[in-house]
Amino acid sequence: MADSAKPVSKRDSRREAAVAVEETQAVQLGELSDLLGYVLKRAQLKVFEDFLRCVAPLQLTPAQFSVLLLLDANPGRNQTEIANTLGILRPNFVSLLDSLESRELCTRVRSANDRRSHILMLTEKGKGVLARAKKLVVSKHEARLNELLGPDGREALLAMLTKIAEEF
Amino acid sequence: MADSAKPVSKRDSRREAAVAVEETQAVQLGELSDLLGYVLKRAQLKVFEDFLRCVAPLQLTPAQFSVLLLLDANPGRNQTEIANTLGILRPNFVSLLDSLESRELCTRVRSANDRRSHILMLTEKGKGVLARAKKLVVSKHEARLNELLGPDGREALLAMLTKIAEEF
DNA sequence: CCGTGTTTGGTATGGTGGATAACAATTATC
DNA sequence: GATAATTGTTATCCACCATACCAAACACGG
16 A cells, blocks of 8 residues: 555556556547437537638628528528528527628518518629638538548438438 | 419419419528538437437436436546536536436535545436436437448448547 | 645526517418 | 418527636645
8 A cells, every 4th residue: 555645646647557547548438439419419510610610701600601502592482481491490590681681691572472571582792602602611611521531421421411311 | 464463372372383483392402402511410400309209208318318328438537527528618517417416317426536526426326217218229219220221321320420520 | 835826616607599479560261 | 351370570588508707626846
């Protein structure tokens, strides 16, 4: 019992730990590394983080980018339709749109047919920003994923995730 | 111009749209379906949703389950260590632990070596709940994923996500 | 032994996303 | 024309994340 009294310095006792292996060793993930949900969320956070970095010059979040993409591909739709396809609840979609509109990236236009609904359209500035954002996403963000997984790996990953998103 | 005045019923005019295809047709996802981040998040939400369903009898969230798993695999660790490995900030980890401790699933024990830190341990009840949760996760949650992707598909998915989570 | 700096758990607080209730204006339905 | 449904919106609430700060306890250099 040479070191029963001495509390054993907690910082740098990775010398010859006499009694037991109990020092600054990594926490074991254990079965957590096999939990698909856990790894899935971790990966998602990383991907979003990188997305934000890559598209930072344009100050666009993933959600904002997805709205611009949808407006470009679906001109003439109203807020409810766009929000629904993105899985965003209408009340929460309002402020999102407010920010985009205040930056003059899109506009709400009262529909002539149904004066309740707002037709959403990209402005010219919005189209420009979207085009530049697309280039950044493809050339930086997705390119890095391609580099990490390989083109076919990325394809396979996308296919499986799509399957989960749609059929699970 | 037979229907220029009539506003064309918005609900069920999926008959013969005379003028243009402008009715209740699905919003096009467009390039969004190729955005890995988008599909990744969608899939993650679905998986978490299913996790909650499967483990609902035990009232455990993914985060709570991951804590129990880590405590089981790493007895004798303190809050900072557990929180760090889960990517949870210490302040936010407090209430999480509070809820687990109030349900008597784990306990905080003052360390004898370092009276600042709290050693975290599963209670017997906690071990029981964890064991039952594991069974539910494996037999219901992960089983469903296996069914959807196939065992090798699941393995491949897990491998790619792990790569992203660690190396991206 | 003592003073300085660091670590640990904790509180307070702000920001963001998601979810529900309710409402006025408008439209659909019968 | 009365009733029900829809659209955008506000107000709230809750969960999660992030930062600043604090007291207690520890580490370390003199």
